[in-house]
Amino acid sequence: GAGVSQSPRYKVAKRGQDVALRCDPISGHVSLFWYQQALGQGPEFLTYFQNEAQLDKSGLPSDRFFAERPEGSVSTLKIQRTQQEDSAVYLCASSLVRQGVTQYFGPGTRLTVL
Amino acid sequence: AQTVTQSQPEMSVQEAETVTLSCTYDTSESDYYLFWYKQPPSRQMILVIRQEAYKQQNATENRFSVNFQKAAKSFSLKISDSQLGDAAMYFCAYAGFGNEKLTFGTGTRLTIIP
Numbered sequence: 757g758a759g760v761s762q763s764p765r766y767k768v769a770k771r772g773q774d775v776a777l778r779c780d781p782i783s784g785h786v787s788l789f790w791y792q793q794a795l796g797q798g799p800e801f802l803t804y805f806q807n808e809a810q811l812d813k814s815g816l817p818s819d820r821f822f823a824e825r826p827e828g829s830v831s832t833l834k835i836q837r838t839q840q841e842d843s844a845v846y847l848c849a850s851s852l853v854r855q856g857v858t859q860y861f862g863p864g865t866r867l868t869v870l
Numbered sequence: 871a872q873t874v875t876q877s878q879p880e881m882s883v884q885e886a887e888t889v890t891l892s893c894t895y896d897t898s899e900s901d902y903y904l905f906w907y908k909q910p911p912s913r914q915m916i917l918v919i920r921q922e923a924y925k926q927q928n929a930t931e932n933r934f935s936v937n938f939q940k941a942a943k944s945f946s947l948k949i950s951d952s953q954l955g956d957a958a959m960y961f962c963a964y965a966g967f968g969n970e971k972l973t974f975g976t977g978t979r980l981t982i983i984p
Binding site: 759787789791796797798799800801804812815845847849851853857858859860861862863864 | 874905907912913914915916917920961963970971972973974975976977
């Protein structure tokens with residue numbers, strides 16, 4: 757497809773379980789971003805990749821959150837030992853690597869931790 | 871740190887009328903980019919319009935235009951001839967020069983009244 761895709765669209769996890777969320781960016785997009793969107797809030801930045809390099813992970817809320825993009829395309833956001841406060845929609849976005857360029861968002865993964 | 875404030879949690883407008891959504895931001899940078907994104911109930915975030923801070927001319931995209939007041943750090947979105955398809959959450963976002971991550975406001979939910 758032409759857009760950013762994410763899978764799964766919905767994920768329910770029991771507290772303490774590990775989860776992995778996948779993002780397929782637009783082909784050719786060098787930059788990839790992860791955002792967390794709590795209910796009723798705006799998205800908040802988690803981490804940023806340029807190709808396979810993770811250039812900014814300042815938004816990751818704890819060391820339970822880990823992201824990778826080993827071949828500079830698909831990215832995975834992993835959350836270990838999930839907690840209820842991790843419940844949110846996780847959005848992925850990709851863009852060309854130019855200043856102020858448009859970020860194209862995926863549909864998000866809604867994570868519910870019970 | 872940069873902050874983005876949207877003081878209108880909800881707005882409504884009659885179909886075919888004009889509505890203005892407010893956004894203010896705080897930054898110490900002189901070069902940056904501002905965006906309005908639309909998030910319909912399906913959740914996929916879509917760019918509506920963008921503005922480069924160094925450009926004095928306000929951006930326009932069809933029925934959407936902005937009023938960018940750099941000194942006042944204000945960036946409002948005007949939607950003319952409102953249509954039912956404009957109903958969505960609207961987020962104002964900021965990206966600093968040399969820093970691609972987006973900082974979002976809390977959003978304004980726009981309802982179109984037929």
